[in-house]
Amino acid sequence: MTSLLTRPDHARADAARPRPLVLIATLGGVLAALGPLVVLMAVGIIGWFATDAGVHGAPRDGMRVGALAWLAGHGSGFTVMGARVTIVPLGVTAIAAWSMWRLGHRVGDSVSGHGPDADRISDGERDFTVPTAILLFLAGYAVVAVVVATLAAGSTADPSVPRVMAWTIVMTALVAAPAIAVGSGRAAIWAAFTPATVRAGAAVAGAVLSSFLVVSALVFLVALAVSFDEAATMTSRLHPSPSEAGLYALVNAAYLPNAALFSGSWLLGPGFAVGGATLVSPGAVVLGPLPVFPVLAALPAVGTPAGWVGSLMVLPPLVSAVAAFRRLRGRALTWDQVALAGCGGGLAAGFAFAVLASRSGGAAGPGRMRFIGPFVSDVLVHAVTACGVGALLGAGVVVLLNRRADRVWGAGPEGDAPEPGEPLQPLED
Structure with missing residues (x-):
């Protein structure tokens, strides 16, 4: 990133021969894919040995399970005893996204010396460094994904290669591309040309979405803790050994982000x-026979929930209001810019949550278990409304506090209202 700045004379000789962009970006994509893949394959081998001390099968069977888990985290789905499972373990997806971000940021930092410097970019010179690095990063990641999916395609699990490629492209666009832009320093330059309202709205959207996800996860964890005995009973029905119980816990942990999104959909109302x-919602709970999966112990009892349960639906707008207030307070914006940033950021956060919720469900087995997940269309309407209205209320509080401060502190020394960002002067006695 620092190489975007004007370089001193003694550094120009070293900067004249930067490391090849093609090599750096492509290798970064390959390593981003291989990191989580190798870890999951290692876990698969450990699980293969822990279940029966390696009596049945071979180490490659454990490696294949780890590879299938990595592919499942990229939306591939798999087949178990003829039943198609398409629900994505978003815990694996989150690990892959974290690897993408870390390696993407390093790639961006390594290629920051390529292309024009900051002054030339500010003068309007075209810079294709980041787009080129993103495409090369995608190529490296996609090669690993296609090779792994192709090798696993001959098994009975039958992963979907097109779905893996689609998820790879989307994850690169949403995770790796921003990481490369930030690491290279281009994001800071581009942000300087972005209106202050847009920057504030983006900050509000990120704060609202992340805060709501954290609250949703906490609600789920509380529900699971309350039903811990039932979860332990479910596990004991399988009569696992200690090592098998540990592996089963890892499988459940892979679906914790899915459960958090389910919990958020429940808090919004549609369920x-x-x-x-x-149906699982604050107003009614209708369930049928369930598989032995300890995470499901957090589900409420069948019937009509207690009256106080519905009051939890106030959490989404309340969290949105607090997050928007914290992000907008202290920013040098006019009242209409504050309101626009708050409302726009909340709407964007609600839409983003609905998109994540749409990816949290899918088929988990044959028959009735082919339908698991939030009611996406209803969640979209409720999320946009709750987050948008909540963030607007938080922005409104900021506007009121700013106007109160203006009345208390008064105008500047010349009698004119201070400009945004200018220190306010106290009233003279």
Whole structure:
């Protein structure tokens, strides 16, 4: 990033021969894919040995399970005893996204010396460094994904190669591309040309979305803790050994982000389904037979929930208001810019949550278990409304506090209202 600045004379000789962009970006994509893949394959081998001390099968069977888990985190789906499973373990997806971000940021920092410097970019010179690095990063990641999916395609699991490629492209666009732009320093330059309202709205959207996800996860964890005995009973029915119980816990942990998104959909009101003709919402709970999966112990009891349960629906707008208030307070914006940034950021956060919720469900088995997940269309309407209105209320509080401060501190020394960002002067006695 620092290489974007004007370089001193003694550094120009070294900067004249930067490391090849093609090599750096492509290798970064390959390593971003291989990191989580190798870890999951290692876990697969450990699981293969821990289950029966390696009596049955071979180490490659454990490696294949780890590779299938990595592919499942990229939306491939798999087949178990003839039943298609398409629900994505978003915990694996989150690990892959974290690897993409870390390696993408390093790639960006390594290629920051390529292309024009900051002064030339500010003068309007075209710079294709970041787009080129993103495409090369995608190529390296996609090669690993295609090779792994192709090798696993001959098994009975039958992963979907097109779905893996689609998820790879989307994850690169949403995670690796911003990381490369930030690491290279271009993002800071581009942001300087972005209106202050847009920057504030983006900050509000990120704060609202992340805060709501954290609250949703906490609500789920509390529900799971309350039903911990039931979860332990579910696990004991399988009669696992200690090592098998540990592996089973890892499998459940891979779906914790899915459960958090289910919990957020429940807080918004529409809720979600756990099988055909089922409903889990603050107003009613209708369930059928469930698989032995300890995470499902957090589900509420069948019937009409207690009256106080519905009051939890105030959390989404409340969290949105607090997050917007914290992000907008202290920014040098006019009242209409504050309101626009708050409302726009909240709407964007609600839309983003609905998109994540749409990826959290899928088929988990045959028959009625082919329908698991939030009711996406209803979640979209409720999320946009709750987050948008909540963030607007938080922005409104900021506007009121700013106007109160203006009345208390008064105008500047010349009698004119201070400009945004100018220190306010106290009233003279």
